[in-house]
Each structure stands twice: as C-alpha cells, then as structure tokens.
Amino acid sequence: MKKPINVLQIALSLVFGGTEKLVYDIVRHVDKHKVRPVVCCLDEFGHFGEVLKNDGRQVYQLHRVPGVDWTLIPKLYHIIQDERIDVIHAQQYTPYFYGLLASLYCKLRGAVYRPKLVFTEHGIAFPYRKKWKRRLVNPFLSLFTHEIIAISQSLKENLAIYENFPTHRIKVIYNGIDLQRFSLDIDPAVKKRSIGISHDGPLIGIVARLHHVKNHPLLLRAFKNVLEHAPQASLLIVGDGPDEDKLKRLALSLELGEKAVFLGARDDIPELLQVFDIFVLPSFSEGTSVSLLEAMASSLPIVATRVGGNSEVVIDQETAFLVESDNEDEMAAMILKLLFDEELRHRMGKAGRKRVHELFSLENMVKTYTDVYYKAVDGKRSS
Numbered sequence: 001m002k003k004p005i006n007v008l009q010i011a012l013s014l015v016f017g018g019t020e021k022l023v024y025d026i027v028r029h030v031d032k033h034k035v036r037p038v039v040c041c042l043d044e045f046g047h048f049g050e051v052l053k054n055d056g057r058q059v060y061q062l063h064r065v066p067g068v069d070w071t072l073i074p075k076l077y078h079i080i081q082d083e084r085i086d087v088i089h090a091q092q093y094t095p096y097f098y099g100l101l102a103s104l105y106c107k108l109r110g111a112v113y114r115p116k117l118v119f120t121e122h123g124i125a126f127p128y129r130k131k132w133k134r135r136l137v138n139p140f141l142s143l144f145t146h147e148i149i150a151i152s153q154s155l156k157e158n159l160a161i162y163e164n165f166p167t168h169r170i171k172v173i174y175n176g177i178d179l180q181r182f183s184l185d186i187d188p189a190v191k192k193r194s195i196g197i198s199h200d201g202p203l204i205g206i207v208a209r210l211h212h213v214k215n216h217p218l219l220l221r222a223f224k225n226v227l228e229h230a231p232q233a234s235l236l237i238v239g240d241g242p243d244e245d246k247l248k249r250l251a252l253s254l255e256l257g258e259k260a261v262f263l264g265a266r267d268d269i270p271e272l273l274q275v276f277d278i279f280v281l282p283s284f285s286e287g288t289s290v291s292l293l294e295a296m297a298s299s300l301p302i303v304a305t306r307v308g309g310n311s312e313v314v315i316d317q318e319t320a321f322l323v324e325s326d327n328e329d330e331m332a333a334m335i336l337k338l339l340f341d342e343e344l345r346h347r348m349g350k351a352g353r354k355r356v357h358e359l360f361s362l363e364n365m366v367k368t369y370t371d372v373y374y375k376a377v378d379g380k381r382s383s
Contacts (some may be wrong), residue, residue, distance in 0.1 A: 004036045005086040007373055008115065010095040014039070014059075015046030015238065016265045018092055018211050018290035022365075024048040027057060029178070029366050035373060040081045042072065042095060044338045047265065058083065069098075075101035083114045085255070086305055086368050087146075087373045092122055100141055116376035119372065120149040120173070123213075123287040123308070135164035142169055146376045151287040152309025161203045162362055173281040173372075174312075175288040176365030179357060181270045182297035188275045195263060195272070202234030202339055205276035205292040206284070207269055210241030214304070217250055218328055224254045225332035230339050233259070238272060240265040272296035278338050279346065284325050286310050293360050296352035301345045313360070317354035 009027060014020045027037040039057060041049050042064040053059045062075050069191065076098060079085070090099035096119040106114045142148060148170045150156035162169040197203070205221065207216040216237070221236045244262070251260040255263070266272060273279070279295035279302045286292070286308035293313065295302055302320035304310045315321035321334035338345050 014049035299349035
C-alpha cells in the first residue's frame with residue numbers, strides 16, 4: 001500500500017467559525033490511509049486548534065506579527081521539510097500569500113520537498129471593491145498555484161471580478177457537514193433550562209461570529225418588530241467576536257431586555273439547534289455558510305439574506321425565505337410568517353434536511369478535496 005500523502009493545512013487560526021470548522025472537519029475525517037494532515041495556524045490555535053492538539057494531531061502556531069511577517073517564510077520552510085509535505089492547502093488569502101511564498105522558497109532552495117499549492121477562498125472582504133494591487137498580482141500568483149477553489153459559484157464570480165483570478169482556473173467545492181452530528185434525540189425542555197430559558201415561547205436563533213459582515217444589527221432590529229406581534233418570542237445569539245459589546249449595546253438601546261440572549265461561543269451547537277424554532281442568517285456576504293447547512297441538517301426553517309452562496313444552498317420559498325440584507329421589515333415579516341404557521345415550519349425544515357443530505361455532506365466534500373490533493377501530487381488539475 002502506498003504511503004499517505006502529507007498535506008499542510010495553513011489557516012490564520014482555528015477559532016470558532018465556518019472556515020475554521022471546515023479545516024477541523026477535513027483533518028478529523030480525511031482517510032488516514034490516504035492523507036496525513038498537518039495544521040499550521042499563523043496566529044493562534046483557537047478552540048478547534050486546541051481540540052486537534054489534544055487529539056494528538058500535529059498543529060503548529062507561528063505567532064504572526066502585524067504587517068508582512070517575512071519570518072514566517074523560513075518557519076514554514078522548516079515545517080514543510082520536517083513534515084515532508086507534499087501539498088499545501090491554504091485557507092483564505094493571507095495563508096495563501098504565505099503558503100505561496102513558502103512553496104516558491106522551497107523551489108528556489110532546491111529543497112527535497114517542494115509541495116504543490118492548493119488555495120481555497122471562503123469569502124472576500126465586504127463591501128466588495130476592486131483592489132488594484134491584488135488585481136495586478138493575482139494573475140501572476142495563479143501561475144504558481146496548482147488549484148484555486150471557491151466554496152460557491154457566487155464566490156467564484158466575485159474572485160474573477162474583484163480579485164482578477166482567471167475564471168477558468170477556479171473550481172467550486174461546496175462546504176459539507178457531518179450529518180450524523182445533527183441526528184439527535186434530546187429533551188428540548190431540559191436543554192432550554194440549561195441555557196436559562198424557562199418559558200415555552202418560540203425561539204429564534206442565529207449561530208455566527210459577532211462580526212460586522214454577519215449583519216447582526218439587522219436581525220436585532222427585525223426582532224424588535226417581531227416582538228410587537230409575538231411578545232412571547234426570544235432571540236438566541238450564539239457566537240463571539242469583535243462586535244460583541246457593540247451588539248449588546250444595540251440590544252439594550254432597542255429595549256430587548258432578556259428577550260435577546262447572548263450565549264457566546266459554544267461547543268454544543270447540534271443540541272442548541274434542536275431548541276430553535278427558526279434559524280436566521282442576516283449576513284451581508286456568505287460563501288457556503290456552514291451554520292446555514294447545520295440549521296438545514298437540524299430540520300429548521302430559515303430566514304436568510306439574498307447574498308453570496310445563500311441562494312445556492314437554500315431554495316427560496318421551499319427551504320427558506322430569502323430577504324434583502326437592508327430590509328428589517330421584510331425580515332420581520334418572514335419570521336412572523338413562520339412563527340404563525342407550524343405546518344409551514346415543518347414543511348420547510350423537512351425540505352431543507354433532505355437538500356443538505358443530498359448535496360452538502362462532509363463525506364462528499366472530504367472525498368473531493370482528497371482527489372484534489374492526489375491530482376496535485378500527480379501534476380493534474382481538476383476539470
């Protein structure tokens with residue numbers, strides 16, 4: 001039997017987040033007889049990094065400094081040689097930049113291990129704008145990149161328009177999730193009590209980093225409108241991030257009181273989703289949202305914004321209601337429509353679960369990436 005190929009996953013960190021969860025899932029679920037994964041966090045380990053370390057995985061932390069940190073290149077070079085890396089898989093643009101330089105450095109030094117480079121972009125900065133430096137350099141960088149991957153068709157188009165990557169070089173691989181984690185049989189009442197919910201009113205929920213691109217203010221304002229018609233409802237906000245204090249102040253100014261519950265980062269997402277009645281994702285921008293897939297796997301009806309890859313993940317009016325990212329009244333109306341129609345909630349949730357099982361399984365995603373790694377080693381590009 002052939003030895004497994006060695007793949008270096010480079011990410012900024014492995015904190016709670018969709019990109020980070022994807023790296024974690026690939027490392028945990030890839031066939032160990034085919035791929036030996038090594039992880040490198042440029043900044044911090046984060047929750048998922050610590051879990052992988054405790055699981056006995058090889059995880060490096062490089063402590064990147066602000067600006068262009070040229071010291072990372074020799075550090076990555078030594079990791080590549082020590083770990084006998086065959087393929088670098090860079091997650092997002094900054095890891096791509098350093099991974100590409102490290103790959104070229106290996107070639108320039110005539111090193112024993114000169115890995116092929118695979119780059120997955122999970123989303124470009126919002127608001128979208130054409131950055132002239134990247135537009136000049138990216139076509140050149142793509143010459144030294146074996147595979148460029150976008151996690152949705154929408155993102156592929158944006159990478160071509162705003163980042164100037166050659167369209168024909170970009171492959172789409174949708175994110176996938178571990179569906180077994182969302183086949184649970186729990187007592188919702190017990191779970192509710194564990195998070196301080198003592199009433200039987202409907203629960204509207206979101207799982208996302210508290211970051212401006214996730215557009216939590218839209219949801220908070222929409223929820224204010226919802227309470228006028230459904231005062232028994234509560235809003236559960238799961239996640240942490242740089243906007244936490246700002247969002248808590250907004251909730252206070254909207255007089256949401258105990259109706260808006262900030263739960264912070266959690267490692268019991270599958271259980272929490274079981275107590276949600278409706279899942280909402282108000283983002284300004286998305287690639288293929290992992291939290292959206294997880295909500296679908298949990299048979300939840302969804303209200304999401306009509307942005308990015310959301311319209312590729314859900315089917316509007318069938319598995320979700322899609323609304324504009326600046327229209328709190330429209331969002332509130334769709335939430336209320338679901339709150340007052342139990343049969344509609346059930347039908348949408350069932351359709352969403354069926355769709356995620358058919359198209360967005362972790363097994364399919366990991367297999368596709370494994371094929372990409374092997375083709376990279378063989379010098380072949382995916383069609």
